[in-house]
Amino acid sequence: MNTDLMRFVPMNTMINSYQMAIKEVDEAFNHLAAARKHLKDIYGDNGGNWRAEVIKANLYYGDLAQAARQNKEAMKKTMWGFIVEKTQIRHLLSEKKMKELDKMIEDEKLPEVETDTVQAFISNLACNLPNLFKEACCEVFDMLRPPRSEYKTNTEFEIRAKVIMNYMVDWSYGSCMLEYRREQSLINLDNVFHLLDGKGSIKYPHDLVTTIKTAIREKLWEAETEYFRCKWHKKRSLHITFKRMDLVKELNRIAGGNRIKSI
Numbered sequence: 001m002n003t004d005l006m007r008f009v010p011m012n013t014m015i016n017s018y019q020m021a022i023k024e025v026d027e028a029f030n031h032l033a034a035a036r037k038h039l040k041d042i043y044g045d046n047g048g049n050w051r052a053e054v055i056k057a058n059l060y061y062g063d064l065a066q067a068a069r070q071n072k073e074a075m076k077k078t079m080w081g082f083i084v085e086k087t088q089i090r091h092l093l094s095e096k097k098m099k100e101l102d103k104m105i106e107d108e109k110l111p112e113v114e115t116d117t118v119q120a121f122i123s124n125l126a127c128n129l130p131n132l133f134k135e136a137c138c139e140v141f142d143m144l145r146p147p148r149s150e151y152k153t154n155t156e157f158e159i160r161a162k163v164i165m166n167y168m169v170d171w172s173y174g175s176c177m178l179e180y181r182r183e184q185s186l187i188n189l190d191n192v193f194h195l196l197d198g199k200g201s202i203k204y205p206h207d208l209v210t211t212i213k214t215a216i217r218e219k220l221w222e223a224e225t226e227y228f229r230c231k232w233h234k235k236r237s238l239h240i241t242f243k244r245m246d247l248v249k250e251l252n253r254i255a256g257g258n259r260i261k262s263i
Contacts, residue, residue, distance in 0.1 A: 039075075043082065053078075079113045080105045089125055091191045091201035092132050094139040095184055133195065134254060140192045141255030143185055158252045161242055168238035169216075176216050176232065183209055193227045196247045 036053075053074075084090065084105070090098055104110055111117040125132075144163050168186075170179045178186075190208040191201055204210055208225050212232075215223035222231040229241040242248050 042079075073108060076108065076110075076113060077105055080110050083113075083118060083121070087122060087125065088201050089132075092129060092136060092195070094132075094136045095188055096139065097132065097135065098184075136188065137192055137196075137251055138255040140189050141251060143189070158256050159242075159248050161245060161248070163240050165238045165240065167236050169232045169236050171234065171236070178209065178212060178216070179236075186212070190225075190227070192251065193244070193247055196250050197227075197244070 039053075084101065089101075093101065110121070141159065144159050144165075145157070165182075168179055168182050170177050186209050187202070187207070194200060194202050202208070205214075206225065208228060208230075211225050212223045212230060215221075216232075221233075222229070224230070224243075227242065227244050227247065229243060231239045233239070
């Protein structure tokens, strides 16, 4: 049985090992600082969704190899998210496709971030843009023609000049607000109309959601953008009147017609 209370280590060996450890720790932190600077060159200093973090505070550092692996995984997710944001591909995706892409990033289904893999990702998106845009149009079309609607202004077969959507606003403690679970639907609607008009993606702060939220804060009951007139009511419904019937007609052409007959 080992009865030693402390393993004997020569003084010089102990001091040398300690000094080497201090030196390597210093070098490691210098490398981390350099790595963070490289990430800042990409994401900038503004913070927000894209932060130049090289160490996540919630990691367990008892296993340094595991900590290093988890850090690299987190950095990879952040970088792919940043790439997706910069390509603005989200503005062309349906809500369903956006969730699929987010899950691919979160589950690390995308490859390592390298020049070839990023170029292949962007090329694949470019080749699929027409199909992605059509899918986004179909999703918005289906949202605007809810089946078995109680309102005469809504129709299941084509979009007309006005639609009424239920459960788009909420009431809490006497104040009104947009139903946060439905905001993405309005963002998608706004994006599709901008793209149909050849204007590109929506721009803050003139987008539909921001315009409605601003009006609600000002205690108003209606708001207007380039494409929509909106009114909301205490029964939680949102009335949307379309200002550009030429774009509505194009949406009906892309997402309606024979597609509706086959559903």
